Amino acid sequence: MRKNLFMRLVGDLEMNYPYFQTTFDATNQRSFSALQKCTSTIHQFAKSYNTYSLDEYLNMSERTSREALKNFCYGVVQMYKAEYLRRPTSTDIYLLYEAHEARHGFRGMLGSIDCTHWNRRNCPTKLRDQYMRAGSNNDLKVLYQSPLFNEKYHGTGPDCSFYLNDEHYKHGYYLADEIYPSCIVFVKL
Structure with missing residues (x-):
């Protein structure tokens, strides 16, 4: 900072x-x-x-x-x-698209879930393992609190479509692996 x-x-x-x-x-x-x-x-x-x-x-x-x-x-x-801390506008989302495309080479990507892990080494004792119980996924709990994720998940956000290989896509996506549920906002690698 x-x-x-x-x-x-x-x-x-x-x-x-x-x-x-x-x-x-x-x-x-x-x-x-x-x-x-x-x-x-x-x-x-x-x-x-x-x-x-x-x-x-x-x-x-x-x-x-x-x-x-x-x-x-x-x-x-x-x-x-x-x-x-406002809801993202179409311009904000397009800036995210540009940043991720320049850095990772993926057009239309909003983020990568596997890059959002928090270091839990110094987690306060009373919070330790709070999100690590069976059937619980901390990444999703964090994402579900995000206005951008919720709007994309429910299809209510601003239309920020993009083209990839001559195919039109209405919404951006998050890269994820196979442990995440099937969802319109996840592209599984």
Whole structure:
């Protein structure tokens, strides 16, 4: 993440949410700054750190790191959802098509399910194995929460058709392997 973007997030969170504003406790000890709390959060995202592993690095307790992550996510969603977390437009989808075609050589591809695995090595203990039970597939649970996936699955999204080998296709697709269910949005390799 670029420094100016990070600093913009820190400033916006500090200005809009009391949790990120510097306070003093009963012993007149200063609380962690917005910069420290956001740094903790970004380390958790970027490097899959457990909250307890930040205790030595930032001298921040596991509880404070967890609270910072929760408040960061809530604040970012509330502040930026109208602009950045909106439903994709036809233009957005065509940009996805172009990016995947340039990178992978597949026209009409929206993504690859097998590239969406999350590193579960540092999964919080209470969440460990939550999505790994028999008959459960974490990739699908994540996808079902995506507006783009839901619109493509139900055929209600914007018409973003494309041609491949002189064949017209109405919707994009996700590359998947044989373990995924048969679905109009999956192309199995």
